Amino acid sequence: MLFNSLNFFIFFVFVYTIYSLSNFKWQNYILLLASYWFYGSWDWRFLSLIWISTLVDFYCGKRITQAKSATHKKSFLFLSIFVNLSILGLFKYFNFFIESFENLLANSPINLNWQTLNIILPVGISFYTFQTMSYTIDIYHKKIKPTKNFLNFAVFVAYFPQLMAGPIERAKHLLPQVENPRTLTLDKFYEGCYLILWGLFQKVVIADNLAKIVDPIFSAQAPYQGLSVLVALYAFSFQILCDFAGYSNIARGLSKCMGFDIMINFNLPYFATNPREFWQRWHISLSSWLRDYLYIPLGGNKFGNCKTYRNLMITMLLGGLWHGAAWTFVIWGAYHGLLLILYHIAKRDNYIKKTSHQSPFIFVFKVVFFFHLVCFGWLIFRSESIRQIIDMSYGLIFNWQNLNLIDFGIKLNKITPYILILFIVQLFQYLNNDLMVIFKSHFIIKSFFYYACIILIIIFGVTGGKEFIYFQF
Amino acid sequence: MEKNSFIFNFKKFPKAFFIALLLLLITEIICRYNTPYIINPGDYVLLYKERHLKLKDKSDYNAILLGDSRAMGIDTNYISKNIQLKLKKDFLIYNYAIPGFGVQGYYLLLKKYLKYNKKPEYIFLSTRPLLLAGHVNIEKRSAREHKHRFFLFFSIPEYFKITSFPFFIKTLHLKIERFSYLLMYRSNLKKLYEQYYHSKKIKPRIKLGLIENQGGGYPYSLGKKSNINDERIKESYTWKEDFYVDIDAMNWFEKLFNLAEENQIKVIIFNMPLVAPVFEKREKNGSNLRYKELLLTLEEKYKNITLLRPILESYETTYFSDPSHLNTEGNERFKTILFDKISDIISPQ
Numbered sequence: 001m002l003f004n005s006l007n008f009f010i011f012f013v014f015v016y017t018i019y020s021l022s023n024f025k026w027q028n029y030i031l032l033l034a035s036y037w038f039y040g041s042w043d044w045r046f047l048s049l050i051w052i053s054t055l056v057d058f059y060c061g062k063r064i065t066q067a068k069s070a071t072h073k074k075s076f077l078f079l080s081i082f083v084n085l086s087i088l089g090l091f092k093y094f095n096f097f098i099e100s101f102e103n104l105l106a107n108s109p110i111n112l113n114w115q116t117l118n119i120i121l122p123v124g125i126s127f128y129t130f131q132t133m134s135y136t137i138d139i140y141h142k143k144i145k146p147t148k149n150f151l152n153f154a155v156f157v158a159y160f161p162q163l164m165a166g167p168i169e170r171a172k173h174l175l176p177q178v179e180n181p182r183t184l185t186l187d188k189f190y191e192g193c194y195l196i197l198w199g200l201f202q203k204v205v206i207a208d209n210l211a212k213i214v215d216p217i218f219s220a221q222a223p224y225q226g227l228s229v230l231v232a233l234y235a236f237s238f239q240i241l242c243d244f245a246g247y248s249n250i251a252r253g254l255s256k257c258m259g260f261d262i263m264i265n266f267n268l269p270y271f272a273t274n275p276r277e278f279w280q281r282w283h284i285s286l287s288s289w290l291r292d293y294l295y296i297p298l299g300g301n302k303f304g305n306c307k308t309y310r311n312l313m314i315t316m317l318l319g320g321l322w323h324g325a326a327w328t329f330v331i332w333g334a335y336h337g338l339l340l341i342l343y344h345i346a347k348r349d350n351y352i353k354k355t356s357h358q359s360p361f362i363f364v365f366k367v368v369f370f371f372h373l374v375c376f377g378w379l380i381f382r383s384e385s386i387r388q389i390i391d392m393s394y395g396l397i398f399n400w401q402n403l404n405l406i407d408f409g410i411k412l413n414k415i416t417p418y419i420l421i422l423f424i425v426q427l428f429q430y431l432n433n434d435l436m437v438i439f440k441s442h443f444i445i446k447s448f449f450y451y452a453c454i455i456l457i458i459i460f461g462v463t464g465g466k467e468f469i470y471f472q473f
Numbered sequence: 474m475e476k477n478s479f480i481f482n483f484k485k486f487p488k489a490f491f492i493a494l495l496l497l498l499i500t501e502i503i504c505r506y507n508t509p510y511i512i513n514p515g516d517y518v519l520l521y522k523e524r525h526l527k528l529k530d531k532s533d534y535n536a537i538l539l540g541d542s543r544a545m546g547i548d549t550n551y552i553s554k555n556i557q558l559k560l561k562k563d564f565l566i567y568n569y570a571i572p573g574f575g576v577q578g579y580y581l582l583l584k585k586y587l588k589y590n591k592k593p594e595y596i597f598l599s600t601r602p603l604l605l606a607g608h609v610n611i612e613k614r615s616a617r618e619h620k621h622r623f624f625l626f627f628s629i630p631e632y633f634k635i636t637s638f639p640f641f642i643k644t645l646h647l648k649i650e651r652f653s654y655l656l657m658y659r660s661n662l663k664k665l666y667e668q669y670y671h672s673k674k675i676k677p678r679i680k681l682g683l684i685e686n687q688g689g690g691y692p693y694s695l696g697k698k699s700n701i702n703d704e705r706i707k708e709s710y711t712w713k714e715d716f717y718v719d720i721d722a723m724n725w726f727e728k729l730f731n732l733a734e735e736n737q738i739k740v741i742i743f744n745m746p747l748v749a750p751v752f753e754k755r756e757k758n759g760s761n762l763r764y765k766e767l768l769l770t771l772e773e774k775y776k777n778i779t780l781l782r783p784i785l786e787s788y789e790t791t792y793f794s795d796p797s798h799l800n801t802e803g804n805e806r807f808k809t810i811l812f813d814k815i816s817d818i819i820s821p822q
Contacts (some may be wrong), residue, residue, distance in 0.1 A: 006646060190487055447492035454497060458655055459662045 001041040003250045004204050011038070012254065019258060025182040028155050031178075031258075035160035039124075046122035049087055054157045056083045057132040061139045061146035073140060080136035091122055096325030101139045116424040118273075122430040124164040126322055130289055132157050135171040137293055144172050152178045159260075161251040165244065167265040167285035172263065182259030192256030194439045199249030200461075201453045206418045207243035208462030213414055218382055224395030227403060228376065233375045236382050238419050241269065244283070264435065270374070271430050273366035277338040278374060290319050294431075313337040323381070328389065332380040339373060421456075497655070504654040504662070511654070511661045513618070513677045515542065515572035516625065518691045521684055522569055523626050526582075526589055533565045533591040540599030542572035542611070542693040543745040543797060546598075546804040549688035552812045559816050568689030570599065572627065573619040575609035576725040577635040581627055595819065596733055596740045602755075602764045605726065607719025612640050621657065624648045627684055635725075693798045716760035718767060730775045741818060742768065743781040746807060748796050752787030761785050777811045781814045 001008045015034040019027055040047050060080035067073045135156075138144045147153045155178045162169060217224075217232035248265035255262045265285050272278035279287040295315040301308040313334065322335015379396070418432045429437050438449050504511055512520070525531065538549055549566040556564040569582060583596070603609055611623055623632055624647050632648070633641050650656045684691045733740050747755070755761045765784045772780045792803030799807060 008582040190490075441745075443489040443492070446489035447496070450489055450493035454493065455500065455655075459659050459666070 001038055003247065004200060006040075016257065020184055024111070027182070028151055028178065031160070032151060032155050032158060035155070035158035035163060038160040039158065039163055046125075049091070049122055049125065050128060050158055053084060053087060053129060053132050054154050057157070058147075058150055059135050060064065060136050064139045065138060065146050069325060077136055077140045081133060084133045088125060088129050091125055093321075093325045098375050100327070127166045127168055128157055128163060130168045130286075130322075131170075134168070134289060134293060135175075138171055144175070147171075147175055147179060149179065161254040161258075161260075162262055165247045165251075166383045167173075167248060167251070168285075168289050169262055169285065174260070177260050184257075184259045188256045188259060191436070191439060192253040192258075194436075195249045195253030195256060197253075197453050198438075199246040199251075199253060201457055202242035202246030202422070204251065204461035205456050206422055207239045207241075207246060209418055209460060210239035210242070210415060212462070213411075214239055214382070218287070218388075222388070222391035222395070223399060224392050224398050226398070226400040227408055229392050229396040231415060233379055234419070235241065235415045236378050237270070237371070237375050238415075238422060240378065240381075241266070242422065256364045267435065268426050268430050270371050271367055271426070272374075273363065273370055275336060275343045275370070275373075278370065279336075279340075286319065286322070290315050290322075294318060305344075305348065309341045312340045313346070316340065327386055328380055330381050331386070331389065332377055335377050335380055339377075493500070499762075501653055501655045504658065508654070509681060511658045511665060512679065513661065514659075514691065515545075515621065515693065516618075516658075517679045518545065518689075519571055519622055519625055522571065522689060525689070526569070526586060529711070532565050534565045534593050535563070536566040536567060536597055537586060537593050538568045538570055538597040538599065539582060540570035540597075540745075541574050541601075541604075542570070543601065543799070544568070544570040544599035545572060546690055546692035546799055546801075547687075547811065548642060548690045548804070548808050550686060551688075551691070551808050552686060552815065555761070555812050556816050560819070564819075566597070566688060568687070570689070571622065571624050572693060573609075573614070575611055575614070576604050576722050576729065577611055578623060580725055580729045580732065581631055581635060583729060585627070587732075587736060592736045593738060596738055597746055597815065598729075598740055598742050600742055600768070601744060602664075602716045602760065605719065605722050605767060606717055607722040609727075610719065610722055611636060620644050620647050621651065624651050640660065644785065646719075656742050659724060661816040677728065689803075692801060692804055707740060716755070716764045718763075726771075730771070734775060734777050738776045738777065740775070741781060741815060742772075743811065743814070744785050746786050746792070746803070748793050749787040749789050754786065768816035779818055781811075781818075 001011060011034075015030065019030050019034075022030060036047055036050075040049060057080050060076045063076040064073050067076060071322035135144075135153075139146050147156075152175065156169075156171060156175050159169075159174070159178070214232050214236045217228050218236075220228075228349040245266035252262050252264070261284055265283060267281040269278055272281050295311055298314060299307055302310060316333045316337030317330060318333070320329045320331070320336070323329045323332070360450065376393075380389050380391055383392060425438070429435050435439065438446060441449075506521075509517065538544060538547060540547075545568070547568055547570070549568040553564055553566045556566075569586070571578060571582070576580070579598070607613060613622065614620065614780060623635075624644075629645075629648055636644070655662070679691075682778075730740060751755075752761070768780055768784055772778050787804055788799070788806070792799055794800040
């Protein structure tokens with residue numbers, strides 16, 4: 001059941017009606033049932049994985065607090081992490097590691113001939129396993145207390161608006177909202193509707209239309225023409241942003257309507273001027289998760305430059321691998337790790353100076369420059385194989401012979417209207433330093449914005465419910 | 474325990490939302506006002522005929538033509554006029570051919586026609602192998618526009634009568650979409666924008682006068698460039714495959730004949746010409762023979778049925794605009810032949 005489908009609309013209207021008419025005692029039951037129904041509509045079998053994760057983490061959370069010795073505490077934490085990573089490892093990475101290991105030994109006399117498993121990747125597995133793991137880790141570090149109510153914990157794990165593609169919520173933030181009565185207000189409802197509309201617009205108008213341009217280029221065979229690769233990269237940069245940010249906005253909007261407040265996952269990432277800022281703006285819930293549960297436990301930046309760089313690289317490599325079981329994602333992670341290391345070096349050696357006032361031209365230059373670095377990262381991310389990364393990079397750099405400016409104009413023309421709309425809205429948001437600036441603007445501006453969004457969704461929206469990219473992660 | 478404060482408050486009236494709705498309503502009105510520019514010709518003909526069917530001050534027709542897009546191009550005014558000259562009496566025919574209609578649609582259409590009009594003496598029924606093979610039953614049509622067309626022509630209870638309950642539920646939202654031209658013709662609006670964007674010329678997609686001049690006839694492929702080549706013929710043939718009888722389709726067909734019989738209406742069945750390469754392939758694999766035999770059996774079974782001969786014939790590709798539809802020359806040729814055959818049957822012995 002996709003957010004951008006009629007089925008989901010009917011589902012949500014039905015759930016929301018019952019939810020808003022019920023008192024708090026029943027609301028969590030309704031949420032849990034709706035969440036399981038929502039997830040089960042993809043594949044009922046994988047509900048069992050959510051149940052395992054829920055049961056184990058609820059139990060471990062309790063036992064960590066009750067344990068009297070540090071060893072006991074550690075063993076329950078280990079159990080929780082082990083179960084979650086095993087689920088993730090088996091369903092997401094098992095075949096990848098087997099195949100990679102076999103390829104590594106392909107030229108050696110050792111013939112392993114291991115069998116890969118015919119496994120379907122359960123939707124949203126990376127999101128809810130990370131979310132539940134953070135619960136037990138936070139209990140272990142005494143940042144939160146375990147919940148006593150199993151129902152509340154089960155709702156926290158399976159909460160349907162963010163179950164499939166995040167944001168990866170922290171128990172500290174979401175669990176109290178599940179545990180305490182929520183107030184449904186008109187203000188929240190309107191805010192929620194605004195976010196849903198904008199998210200839907202980002203997904204069905206911008207992302208899905210750009211996908212029509214991107215997909216044929218990436219599915220073509222080498223040699224790639226530089227112009228095509230460039231257009232595909234620009235288009236994919238905005239496709240992936242709108243696809244994922246669109247989902248996050250819809251998730252936030254649905255939550256607002258139901259009285260929840262879930263975290264902002266995207267904060268105008270293409271206005272970042274450096275890799276650090278980019279990761280503070282892009283997929284915020286994942287990058288902060290990796291920072292808190294991987295980078296800092298590894299030592300962060302406390303033990304000298306070399307170890308900082310090592311920690312950055314490990315974090316980004318695993319961050320890349322989180323996105324999918326393929327070497328392309330690992331390389332993408334390494335690429336961003338490298339950017340972060342270079343940025344640290346440049347900052348350390350004062351190549352980048354801290355100034356309180358920055359010339360707008362320099363700022364624009366930095367934004368544009370860094371955007372192109374990110375774009376190249378998307379080439380790695382979107383490629384199907386390492387071979388394709390090489391071929392496309394070659395095409396992008398060297399294959400500019402017989403450049404036809406008319407052809408360039410036509411290709412650019414196809415993507416410009418979508419990017420332009422997004423750019424205008426985001427510029428407005430950026431200049432006002434407020435993602436909700438349109439919602440807070442004068443009602444005349446707002447009404448035209450709503451009208452434009454609805455009309456464009458009707459006329460230019462891609463129908464047929466194209467899946468969100470991040471569902472596969 | 475806190476209570477929900479989800480109570481509507483006039484101070485928090487969502488002005489922006491209602492202004493946006495108002496703007497959408499205005500856009501909807503503009504779309505309806507400019508229907509000929511945005512609507513598909515096939516749909517326009519459908520709307521036109523649906524309204525025509527319910528008109529009270531129109532002439533009583535001696536015959537109505539039922540068929541699909543292939544028969545839409547038949548100029549029934551021409552046939553009417555020539556029959557009047559030949560028989561020296563009034564003989565009015567109206568072409569109620571609807572694009573994408575299957576045999577369920579014909580049955581409902583006849584029922585609806587009889588509800589609003591004096592019963593005709595004749596029905597000229599254009600049939601084809603796919604109709605009896607069940608390919609054009611509403612449940613088997615994959616294209617969304619075909620389902621839309623049923624909803625456009627028939628009310629929810631009428632539609633309910635011809636479909637299974639699960640299918641009815643599954644497609645019910647299409648009826649809701651039909652209330653808004655903005656929703657229904659969104660892809661046309663997109664094309665209109667692209668057309669404006671590239672050429673800055675927007676032409677009406679239909680020619681209004683033509684429908685009335687041709688007694689409801691409207692060449693389906695009017696204005697379309699001829700798109701007929703070996704590959705398309707091959708595609709068309711692969712899609713249609715061999716002829717076999719679909720029991721469900723036959724039941725609907727027989728319902729139609731029974732309804733005609735109850736109302737003492739004579740049914741004249743004819744087949745539109747097939748494009749030669751498809752016809753030849755079907756001759757070779759025996760599909761044509763099986764189909765002809767079936768129609769002959771029906772003719773024997775029902776006293777009110779007359780089957781026009783030859784039952785199946787082929788025209789060269791030059792008479793077609795695509796592998797299914799005749800072009801202007803094809804329609805011109807066919808209407809004279811149809812007139813000859815019909816006039817022979819209805820002329821007093």
